[in-house]
Amino acid sequence: MNKIKAILVALTLLSVFGAASVSADSSDVTTTWIVPADTTIAISYPTGEGKIEFDAAGQNFTDLAATSQTGATAALTITNNGNTAVQIEARWTSDWPTGVSYVNISVSDNTNSTSLSYTDADETTNQTLVASLAKDGSESFWIWTTGNEVDETAGVDRTLRIYSTNT
Amino acid sequence: MKKLAIILIAIISIAAISVTSYSIYFTDDPIIPLNTNLRNSYNYTAGATVSPGQYMETTFNDITGDYRPTYNELTEDQYHQFFSELPEFPKDFFEISQLIYDGKITDYSRVSPSYWKQPEFYPGWFTSINNTYIDNDPNYWTPEGYGCYPAIKEISAPSDTTITVNTYFRTGYATESYQGLIIHPYLPDTAKDLRGNTLFTQPDSSKKYISVAITNPDNPIYNSFKSSLPYNNVADNDWFCILKPTYQLLKNEYNEVTGESGFPSDWVRLLEYEITIAPDTPSGDYICAIKINEPCHQINQEFYFSPDHEYYGRAYYPGGGILKSNIPHFQVVIHVE
Numbered sequence: 001m002n003k004i005k006a007i008l009v010a011l012t013l014l015s016v017f018g019a020a021s022v023s024a025d026s027s028d029v030t031t032t033w034i035v036p037a038d039t040t041i042a043i044s045y046p047t048g049e050g051k052i053e054f055d056a057a058g059q060n061f062t063d064l065a066a067t068s069q070t071g072a073t074a075a076l077t078i079t080n081n082g083n084t085a086v087q088i089e090a091r092w093t094s095d096w097p098t099g100v101s102y103v104n105i106s107v108s109d110n111t112n113s114t115s116l117s118y119t120d121a122d123e124t125t126n127q128t129l130v131a132s133l134a135k136d137g138s139e140s141f142w143i144w145t146t147g148n149e150v151d152e153t154a155g156v157d158r159t160l161r162i163y164s165t166n167t
Numbered sequence: 168m169k170k171l172a173i174i175l176i177a178i179i180s181i182a183a184i185s186v187t188s189y190s191i192y193f194t195d196d197p198i199i200p201l202n203t204n205l206r207n208s209y210n211y212t213a214g215a216t217v218s219p220g221q222y223m224e225t226t227f228n229d230i231t232g233d234y235r236p237t238y239n240e241l242t243e244d245q246y247h248q249f250f251s252e253l254p255e256f257p258k259d260f261f262e263i264s265q266l267i268y269d270g271k272i273t274d275y276s277r278v279s280p281s282y283w284k285q286p287e288f289y290p291g292w293f294t295s296i297n298n299t300y301i302d303n304d305p306n307y308w309t310p311e312g313y314g315c316y317p318a319i320k321e322i323s324a325p326s327d328t329t330i331t332v333n334t335y336f337r338t339g340y341a342t343e344s345y346q347g348l349i350i351h352p353y354l355p356d357t358a359k360d361l362r363g364n365t366l367f368t369q370p371d372s373s374k375k376y377i378s379v380a381i382t383n384p385d386n387p388i389y390n391s392f393k394s395s396l397p398y399n400n401v402a403d404n405d406w407f408c409i410l411k412p413t414y415q416l417l418k419n420e421y422n423e424v425t426g427e428s429g430f431p432s433d434w435v436r437l438l439e440y441e442i443t444i445a446p447d448t449p450s451g452d453y454i455c456a457i458k459i460n461e462p463c464h465q466i467n468q469e470f471y472f473s474p475d476h477e478y479y480g481r482a483y484y485p486g487g488g489i490l491k492s493n494i495p496h497f498q499v500v501i502h503v504e
Contacts, residue, residue, distance in 0.1 A: 040314025
């Protein structure tokens with residue numbers, strides 16, 4: 001008799017909990033389409049610095065290269081780990097410190113003269129860094145900055161935000 | 168006794184109906200395959216090319232003792248360093264992985280981690296391994312990398328239902344930090360195709376009828392200190408997540424490199440996205456999504472300064488602040504019938 005009671009309790013619980021939640025593949029809920037895109041992107045600093053850093057010796061500097069950046073070592077690398085090609089755009093999320101007038105970003109090589117420029121008038125506007133980064137692609141960026149009468153501080157952070165768009 | 172038997176039969180019948188209606192199972196009917204035009208309502212790719220992975224015959228790998236593919240340029244030590252914490256590589260791995268890519272297997276909660284915890288499961292691996300693990304420059308510092316696979320699912324459901332939909336949320340390859348990320352479930356204003364074009368506009372009444380939540384367990388370390396924070400930006404139905412590194416240089420006490428490590432067993436999380444459709448929800452299409460937000464300063468400070476866990480110091484990295492996608496990381500289109 002006790003055994004029968006136990007079965008009754010178990011079955012009652014089953015009927016209560018069975019109705020709580022369903023997966024997307026039960027009798028009346030169906031997954032009808034899947035887009036198997038993987039949009040994973042990774043950000044690297046080949047210099048080994050924790051971020052893109054500029055160490056100015058004074059308040060005025062012209063085409064100051066990112067710290068530890070060399071001809072062979074870029075300041076930033078973006079790698080497409082996914083399975084669609086992506087366009088890469090970038091902009092700063094807020095205005096630069098007063099006095100910083102340019103940041104130049106060169107794609108694929110360390111030639112400042114062929115770089116694209118952000119100015120203190122448009123640093124928060126997206127610019128296209130790479131029109132199409134292949135699904136297994138990786139692109140490196142060399143970066144310089146110019147400033148005049150920039151306040152001396154222990155360090156000011158600004159965020160360069162990277163936007164990816166599937167192409 | 169006879170009465171009891173009748174009651175028992177009645178309850179068994181009710182329970183059987185309930186189980187039939189609500190259990191997680193597959194029917195034997197053909198699952199809708201990708202690239203047929205049977206049920207999808209929208210042009211989700213909009214011309215963007217979504218590439219499959221490589222699906223091949225498996226052969227036994229003497230180094231790993233399972234069916235992991237052979238990578239000619241990896242040393243025996245690297246095989247062990249990169250893959251030893253992962254589940255055994257199944258013999259039918261590529262067969263199952265391709266069925267998932269093709270959209271024939273749709274209930275991810277039934278797929279064994281032996282498949283989805285392997286890097287080979289993700290379509291970009293075989294082309295990414297060369298510029299990450301094989302030719303990886305040890306001077307690189309790769310702190311941020313994450314994504315969902317797949318990006319979009321389309322579901323058909325009646326009102327008065329709660330559904331759990333899964334996607335795989337993972338660390339990028341050769342990413343070296345413990346990334347703190349906030350997963351935010353929400354109802355966006357519009358559904359997007361892969362290129363970011365609007366597919367349809369969310370019905371005005373959506374918030375009245377549809378609610379979304381993440382149901383994975385929270386990160387226990389975050390949970391241990393969250394109540395003491397003066398402020399945090401993790402909303403009630405957000406999920407704070409640590410994604411673990413997929414590559415690290417191992418160093419000795421003199422800061423000399425002694426080796427490498429690769430994939431921990433939990434570098435991918437099966438994200439459980441719960442969608443509740445209220446009774447009397449008007450029929451039509453609704454869009455639910457997930458986006459990734461950056462943890463606030465107060466949360467980050469706790470991880471930087473607390474030396475009693477593996478995420479301590481420079482190994483911790485607040486993700487979600489630099490990388491942004493033009494579309495949500497995961498979208499679920501729901502046809503309410």
